Amino acid sequence: MPELASQIESPARVISQNWPVTPQVGLILGTGLGRLAEEISIEYTINYANLPQFSEEMAEGQRGRLVCGQFEGVPIMAFQGRFHLYQGSSPQQAALPVRLMQQLGAKTLIVSNAAGGLNPAYAVGDVMLIEDQINFMFANPLVGINDDKLGPRFPDMSQPYDSGLAGIAVSIARQHSFALHQGVYASMLGPTYETRAEYRMLRRLGADAVGMSTVPEVLAARHAGMRVLGLSTITNIGLPDALSETTGHDVVAAAESAVEKLKPLMSGVVRSL
Numbered sequence: 001m002p003e004l005a006s007q008i009e010s011p012a013r014v015i016s017q018n019w020p021v022t023p024q025v026g027l028i029l030g031t032g033l034g035r036l037a038e039e040i041s042i043e044y045t046i047n048y049a050n051l052p053q054f055s056e057e058m059a060e061g062q063r064g065r066l067v068c069g070q071f072e073g074v075p076i077m078a079f080q081g082r083f084h085l086y087q088g089s090s091p092q093q094a095a096l097p098v099r100l101m102q103q104l105g106a107k108t109l110i111v112s113n114a115a116g117g118l119n120p121a122y123a124v125g126d127v128m129l130i131e132d133q134i135n136f137m138f139a140n141p142l143v144g145i146n147d148d149k150l151g152p153r154f155p156d157m158s159q160p161y162d163s164g165l166a167g168i169a170v171s172i173a174r175q176h177s178f179a180l181h182q183g184v185y186a187s188m189l190g191p192t193y194e195t196r197a198e199y200r201m202l203r204r205l206g207a208d209a210v211g212m213s214t215v216p217e218v219l220a221a222r223h224a225g226m227r228v229l230g231l232s233t234i235t236n237i238g239l240p241d242a243l244s245e246t247t248g249h250d251v252v253a254a255a256e257s258a259v260e261k262l263k264p265l266m267s268g269v270v271r272s273l
C-alpha cells in the first residue's frame with residue numbers, strides 16, 4: 001500500500017468508528033478563526049494529540065482539534081488548526097487534513113487563513129476571496145510516488161478555486177453589505193514576515209495577499225478533485241513604503257475581528273451545497 005494511504009488509514013478509522021457519517025464539507029480554520037467551529041452542532045470532537053498522525057505542536061492562535069457535526073444541516077468536519085511548513089511539517093503533513101476528509105468522502109474544501117494585504121485597496125479586518133494562488137514555498141505535497149487512487153500524476157491547476165462557490169460568497173457579502181475582495185494569495189515558507197523588498201516583489205509578481213499556509217492543502221484538494229473555496233482575513237498591511245512592525249499577536253487579534261464576516265459567508269456557502 002502506498003505510504004500516504006497507510007498514513008491516512010489509522011486516523012480515518014478512529015473518526016469513522018466514533019462518527020459514522022460521510023462529511024460533505026471539510027473546513028480548515030486558520031489563525032484566529034477557530035471560533036467559527038462554535039457554529040457547528042458538535043457530534044464528535046477529538047484533539048489532534050489523540051489522533052494518529054496528527055499529534056504535532058500547533059501555531060499561535062490555533063487549537064489543534066477536529067470538530068465533526070452538522071453545520072446548516074450539512075455534515076462537516078472542521079480542523080481547528082493546521083500544519084505549517086515553518087513548524088517543520090512536510091508539505092505532505094500539511095495536506096493530511098485534506099487527505100483525511102477525502103478518505104471520509106468530503107467533496108468540498110473550505111479553507112481560511114490570516115494573510116498580509118499587498119493590494120493597496122485592502123485594510124486590516126477585510127476579507128479576500130482567494131481567486132488564484134502562487135506557490136512561493138517551492139514545495140508541493142504531490143512530490144513523490146503518485147497514488148493513482150487518490151488523484152492523477154499531473155493535476156490541472158487552471159482553476160484551483162471553484163467559481164460557483166466564489167460567486168455564492170460574493171452575493172452573500174453583497175447581501176450583508178460588506179466588501180469582499182477577490183485576489184491572488186501567495187504562500188511563503190515563513191516563519192518570518194516579509195521584508196519591504198519581499199512585499200514589493202510579491203505585489204509586482206501579481207499577489208494581493210501573502211501568508212504561510214493554504215497552498216499545500218489546496219494542491220492536495222485539487223489532486224483529490226474537491227471543489228475549493230478559500231478565504232483570507234487581512235490581518236496586517238504589507239505596503240513596502242509605509243511598513244509598520246507586525247507581530248504574531250497582532251495577526252491573531254485582527255483575524256479574530258474578521259470572524260463576524262466569515263460566519264455568514266461560510267453559512268451561506270454551506271447552505272447552498
Ligand code: HPA
Pocket residue numbers: 114115116117188192193194210211212235236238246251
Ligand atoms: N506575511 C506572511 N504571512 C502572514 C502575514 C504576512 O504579512 N500576515 C499574516 N500571515
